[in-house]
Amino acid sequence: MVSSPVQYSLIVILDIESFGRRTDPDQTWLRERLRTVVARALDAAGIERPPMEDRGDAVVLLLPGAVPKTVLLGGFVRALEHELREHAYDHTGDRTMRLRVALHAGEVGRDATGWVGADLNTAFRIADMEPLRRALAEAPGAVLSLAVSHVLHQGVVRHGHQGLGTEEFAPAVLTAKEITGEPVWIRVPGHPRPPGLLPPAPPAGPPRKQVATLPVAHGAPPAAGNLGISAAHVSVVGVGVNHGTVGQSWTTSAGPAPDAVAALHHELAGLRAELKEARSLRQIDDFIFRAAEDELGTAERNAAARDDEGRGRLLRALMNLRGLIADSAALAGLVATVTQLIQQVRGQA
Structure with missing residues (x-):
């Protein structure tokens, strides 16, 4: 009862x-x-x-x-x-x-x-x-x-x-x-995903339509001034060609500019130095310091990443770092700096 x-x-x-x-x-x-x-x-x-x-x-x-x-x-x-x-x-x-x-x-x-x-x-x-x-x-x-x-x-x-x-x-x-x-x-704290858990199955849906593509030649871009083809239209039913002058452009995969990467490395080095000082002043304990250094190391290794997975690791490391130091009033300035870096990384995605 x-x-x-x-x-x-x-x-x-x-x-x-x-x-x-x-x-x-x-x-x-x-x-x-x-x-x-x-x-x-x-x-x-x-x-x-x-x-x-x-x-x-x-x-x-x-x-x-x-x-x-x-x-x-x-x-x-x-x-x-x-x-x-x-x-x-x-x-x-x-x-x-x-x-x-x-x-x-x-x-x-x-x-x-x-x-x-x-x-x-x-x-x-x-x-x-x-x-x-x-x-x-x-x-x-x-x-x-x-x-x-x-x-x-x-x-x-x-x-x-x-x-x-x-x-x-x-x-x-x-x-x-x-x-x-x-x-x-x-x-599991410190792991981007709990070990041993199966990833969720993708949602069921209709089979994707197969789309024909033209092969892409690798190597140096062709010389300017090619004549004869202005556009190629590719579909599942055929290829159409118009005659005229070709206009070509070559791009690389999206990612942070070199100066942005250098600036991020500079900021991370500054954070590492400030964390060492915070530990010496006993504003954080050894455990928080070691965990924060691990997150900084992950961020540094992925600072120049161009793929979604690498940028995700960078963003998670910065967010984990912010979480580690968020409760310390003495580190409010560092929290603000990390928050700004998170916003910058999100803006570059």
């Missing part, structure tokens, strides 16, 4: 990977360590610690609905990743701790033995779903995989708030017991 009224809550499930293969002493130690890691992440994100319900290899948090969802999805997830990486520096083997994290929101009640509710059950199903397990298993350098329910993705993530890693989420489908075909969104 429910002894308290149901109320809207943010539901957080944190599940230790490969917990069952550890010895009893290691399991006991990891359970205590998990509670410490979560408490520190909550403190770092400015979220008041709620009661934690222990479910063996997992911890359940119910946060008040008034907690900003952007803080939970942004600051808390970043702080949790930081704490897990700090743990990984000192502990390996059977004391390694990597987490599957599920975030959901809904109505939860409490009875004499604990929390109850359909939305809580859904959160547990999300934390246990195979795509989330596979995403973490196939990302050996990661410390957590994150799954967000469709309701949180639609309400918060898809709007692209800073620091949420919106571009890194990919869809998956939850089918478990009473749930069939429920959309869930998965992210």
Whole structure:
């Protein structure tokens, strides 16, 4: 019998990977360590610690609905990743701790033995779903995989708030017991796409019409002044030729101009220097600095990219960089610079 009224809550499930293969002493130690890691992440994100319900290899948090969802999805997830990486520096083997994290929101009640509710059950199903397990298993350098329910993705993530890693989420489908075909969104921080997830199938449609094309000769452009053909009209039914003087032009694939690439490299070098100074002044910690340097390296490697994939990597790196430093008031100038660079890259696309 429910002894308290149901109320809207943010539901957080944190599940230790490969917990069952550890010895009893290691399991006991990891359970205590998990509670410490979560408490520190909550403190770092400015979220008041709620009661934690222990479910063996997992911890359940119910946060008040008034907690900003952007803080939970942004600051808390970043702080949790930081704490897990700090743990990984000192502990390996059977004391390694990597987490599957599920975030959901809904109505939860409490009875004499604990929390109850359909939305809580859904959160547990999300934390246990195979795509989330596979995403973490196939990302050996990661410390957590994150799954967000469709309701949180639609309400918060898809709007692209800073620091949420919106571009890194990919869809998956939850089918478990009473749930069939429920959309869930998965992210592995630092990966442009969660490892192990199959790309979505292209939408079905009518077969594309085959269009005849003329072969293109490679090599140097022909000399100016050719006579005899002014235009060639190609279609699936034939080729028409008009007589006259040819006018020809030669273009390269779209991409940033060399001076724009040089300017971007200059800006990135300046950002790297300012980040080093921020670390020396303790405005950012070592983890944020290393993560920011990784994003800068990705941006530098793709600064001159001409293809959509390379430009996408450049843009994601800049957006990830902005997310890493967005919460520091002391780095407002750097955030503004990165935002301007993002706008410039988008303008060149």
